Amino acid sequence: MTATVRFAPSPTGYLHIGNARTALFNALFAIQTGGALVLRLDDTDTARSTEAFAQTIEDDMAWLGIEVARLERQSARMARYNAVRDDLKVRGLLYACYETAEELDYKRKRQLALGKPPIYDRAGLNLTDEQCKELEAEGRTPHWRFKLEGRRVEWDDLCKGPQSIDTASQSDPVLIREDGSYLYTLPSIIDDIDFGITHVIRGEDHVSNTGTQIEIFEALGASAPRWAHHNLLVSADGAALSKREGSLSLKALREAGTQPMAVASVAALVGTANAITLEPSLQALADGFDLAKTSSGPARFEPRQIEDFSAQIVHALEPEAVDDELAALEIPAEVRAPLWLAVRANCQRPADAAAWWAMLQAPAVDGAVGDEDKAYLGAALEHLPEGALTADSWSAWTSALKGETGRKGKALFMPLRKALTGMERGPEMGPILALLGRDKAAERLAAAVR
Numbered sequence: 001m002t003a004t005v006r007f008a009p010s011p012t013g014y015l016h017i018g019n020a021r022t023a024l025f026n027a028l029f030a031i032q033t034g035g036a037l038v039l040r041l042d043d044t045d046t047a048r049s050t051e052a053f054a055q056t057i058e059d060d061m062a063w064l065g066i067e068v069a070r071l072e073r074q075s076a077r078m079a080r081y082n083a084v085r086d087d088l089k090v091r092g093l094l095y096a097c098y099e100t101a102e103e104l105d106y107k108r109k110r111q112l113a114l115g116k117p118p119i120y121d122r123a124g125l126n127l128t129d130e131q132c133k134e135l136e137a138e139g140r141t142p143h144w145r146f147k148l149e150g151r152r153v154e155w156d157d158l159c160k161g162p163q164s165i166d167t168a169s170q171s172d173p174v175l176i177r178e179d180g181s182y183l184y185t186l187p188s189i190i191d192d193i194d195f196g197i198t199h200v201i202r203g204e205d206h207v208s209n210t211g212t213q214i215e216i217f218e219a220l221g222a223s224a225p226r227w228a229h230h231n232l233l234v235s236a237d238g239a240a241l242s243k244r245e246g247s248l249s250l251k252a253l254r255e256a257g258t259q260p261m262a263v264a265s266v267a268a269l270v271g272t273a274n275a276i277t278l279e280p281s282l283q284a285l286a287d288g289f290d291l292a293k294t295s296s297g298p299a300r301f302e303p304r305q306i307e308d309f310s311a312q313i314v315h316a317l318e319p320e321a322v323d324d325e326l327a328a329l330e331i332p333a334e335v336r337a338p339l340w341l342a343v344r345a346n347c348q349r350p351a352d353a354a355a356w357w358a359m360l361q362a363p364a365v366d367g368a369v370g371d372e373d374k375a376y377l378g379a380a381l382e383h384l385p386e387g388a389l390t391a392d393s394w395s396a397w398t399s400a401l402k403g404e405t406g407r408k409g410k411a412l413f414m415p416l417r418k419a420l421t422g423m424e425r426g427p428e429m430g431p432i433l434a435l436l437g438r439d440k441a442a443e444r445l446a447a448a449v450r
């Protein structure tokens with residue numbers, strides 16, 4: 001069966017890695033079933049939704065490689081929601097309630113004190129038109145609740161297995177606020193029906209709403225989609241990931257040069273029965289994807305793992321893949337490929353090549369060595385091969401020095417590395433020496449023994 005799924009973020013902030021998990025679960029399921037993903041922007045909260053956040057969400061999807069078959073914005077569909085709202089009112093399924101937040105809170109506390117479950121008492125349902133008018137004359141405006149049937153609702157959750165909720169144990173859900181704005185529930189259900197959504201795959205923080213939502217689907221004459229509620233990502237210490245953790249926003253990861261498949265592999269595989277491995281593509285992730293393999297506990301995730309995977313990808317990138325980025329860093333065309341091949345194993349991200357290029361270009365480095373190495377570097381300067389240096393010059397040079405001085409291992413290599421690069425560790429020296437060139441190498445050796 002081909003699935004139509006949706007990822008439905010609100011453009012009121014940046015997406016974080018936990019949102020990426022939900023987006024990917026949907027995308028992988030769509031790939032697996034040959035189906036399609038709808039990106040639905042839940043932007044009915046016009047005060048907090050912004051165009052910039054909406055654009056960033058689209059950029060994030062593209063960066064992760066998620067194919068969006070259809071883009072929808074709830075803000076463009078208000079007329080449709082209003083029509084359904086009016087119909088539900090006429091049918092007596094949406095009723096006005098006039099309690100303030102304080103009054104509702106008081107009712108809840110009183111019920112709890114009496115040992116009763118704090119369910120809304122449906123006072124609004126029993127108001128006559130006359131009473132409603134009186135309340136409005138007092139200056140109150142209603143919020144609107146959906147009248148639940150109060151029955152056992154069951155579904156077979158594709159992540160969590162068989163679920164059953166008695167909606168008689170739940171309050172009639174508020175669908176419309178006092179100011180007339182919609183909570184997410186009704187627009188979401190109308191959209192899921194209108195867009196032909198076959199599977200709702202979302203975080204398990206929504207599971208307790210599913211019973212009432214199934215009732216609303218049915219009240220609207222539709223059958224509910226299949227449901228999958230996945231575990232939520234938490235940090236390694238168990239804390240929930242909030243939208244506000246800037247450093248873990250997809251935008252921040254993207255701008256830091258993190259590789260998208262590193263993010264996708266971790267976000268999709270953590271908290272499942274599959275091992276967390278670096279996968280080369282969303283297709284490869286989809287091949288091993290199974291909603292039923294989602295763990296029941298929270299998905300504890302280590303940002304470190306993304307960094308490690310990302311570095312692994314970067315170390316294997318071919319020069320063509322980073323050419324544009326190195327060009328943007330003003331690294332000259334003729335050195336980009338050899339530079340990248342020389343330093344990629346020492347780069348966490350392509351942009352790190354710039355620091356190595358700067359080191360090679362610097363007028364001088366701090367290559368000072370101890371007195372015990374000065375004579376050795378003097379000999380090294382004398383034996384520096386003549387003519388243009390190549391990647392093979394290093395081994396010819398160091399074998400000559402080995403024969404000459406009897407030095408080997410660290411004592412042979414470290415003073416050279418220190419004098420030529422100013423550092424005690426770094427990329428393999430053969431390509432570095434060739435990139436540095438004979439004149440600069442000679443200058444740096446001379447400076448180090450001075």
Ligand code: GLU
Binds near residue numbers: 042
């Ligand atoms: N905009 C809702 C949210 O992000 C969508 C929930 C859903 O997937 O049904 O919580």
